[in-house]
Amino acid sequence: MMRYLIIPVVLLIAVVSTGLSLASYRETFEREFMLSPWAIAKGEISACIQCHTSDSMDSKMQQLVQEWRASWHAKNNVSCHDCHGGAPEDASMSMSHQRGFSGTPNDKDIPAFCGTCHIAIKDNYLQSGHGKTFLDTGEGPSCVNCHGSHDIQQASMDIISEQFCSHCHTYERAKEMKQALFMVESKLNTINTDLKRLKVFGIATDRQEKAYFRNHAGFRTLFHSIDVDAVREKSSDYTQNLEIIEGEIRESFKQLAFRRNFSAYLFLVFIGLSIVVYLLSKSYEQKSG
């Protein structure tokens, strides 16, 4: 009886395994780049957090830690000492300058402070009217005016709003920027969702994901130049790049539809074979019994 089952079982394994893709690029990417040396392992005890949430701290101090806990930085293991320096493993010395504690940054130092990690963005910002004015007169917006300091979330075009951006100049300039970013940003969002959907179905999308990340990272630094013409010009390059990825995604969806039909077909073959095997074994039992 076992002998007859081998063929359908092998077939079934073949069908199932075509549905499983190799380890995704995203995972490799995260392993290699996100868990950077500055990250303190999740769950590891930080004296900064323990002391700053202790009862001896006033509510403002405790509030700040709560904000950080909900932030995108916390989710990515960027902790107090990664920004402020100091020794999180040593409660008595943690805020000593000998241990690299740098304290609260002065306003003027904030772009450099955030820019130790966000280098490309800092460069674009410092060359922009915003950065120059901020350093010259303090009148321009700094990183924390737009993003916050402890409650920083993933950035998006939603930061560009009439209420916020018309503090210092007309909203017209901000709006032009938003329009220039809009097409590419919405393409990026669609591609991201499509890639996730394909992955759920086990389609390998490593190459497309790589291309997506490259374009995403490059494009998202552009805003900080606040140069509307440059953004418009570069947007058409990005649009072209993204249209290639979109084309490949469409192909993958077609492939997926084909594969599903094919799996259904193989499944029917499997059922058919099983019935044949069953009947054969029946007649074999009758003959021998």
Ligand code: HEC
């Ligand atoms: C992403 C970088 C970053 C991280 C992470 C971070 N901080 Fe800060 N922190 C800042 C900045 C920037 C300021 C300057 C204040 C401002 O401009 O809002 C600051 C200010 C402070 C201040 C002074 C607040 C005041 O009102 O004078 C304290 C205290 C502080 N941080 C503690 C912490 C603790 C504790 C943690 C960990 C739970 C932490 N920070 C994590 C960037 C960070």
Ligand code: HEC
């Ligand atoms: C044993 C308690 C304790 C520990 C541990 C501790 N802090 Fe503090 N921290 C305080 C107190 C109290 C204050 C407010 C009084 C002051 O300014 O010195 C403070 C103030 C601060 C400030 C704002 C004042 C300044 O000097 O700029 C920052 C930023 C800060 N801590 C970050 C950290 C970081 C980062 C760590 C871990 C590397 C840490 N703290 C560990 C108790 C602590």
Ligand code: HEC
């Ligand atoms: C005038 C407001 C403003 C200022 C000032 C500003 N940003 Fe941004 N930032 C934005 C907006 C808006 C986006 C989203 C752009 C987009 O979606 O294309 C963004 C995006 C980002 C991102 C996400 C980029 C990515 O790769 O996904 C980071 C990180 C960032 N900013 C850091 C900084 C740092 C660091 C500074 C200071 C050197 C800074 N920002 C100054 C408004 C600002």
Ligand code: HEC
């Ligand atoms: C020690 C390195 C480090 C410092 C300093 C730092 N960041 Fe970050 N930041 C990160 C990492 C890591 C991430 C998560 C990966 C990512 O999303 O790019 C991140 C993410 C962000 C994001 C969300 C990016 C997105 O995907 O939309 C913003 C906005 C941001 N940081 C702004 C700031 C600002 C403003 C400061 C200064 C107050 C700052 N960062 C300081 C490392 C740092």
Ligand code: HEC
């Ligand atoms: C704290 C004040 C301040 C805030 C808030 C602010 N800006 Fe600006 N903005 C400036 C200054 C200063 C300049 C540069 C000087 C100039 O060109 O007049 C500028 C210039 C610009 C320009 C024009 C660049 C050019 O060459 O035409 C754009 C676009 C712009 N800002 C977008 C934004 C957006 C989008 C926001 C909201 C996310 C914003 N700004 C928020 C101060 C601010």
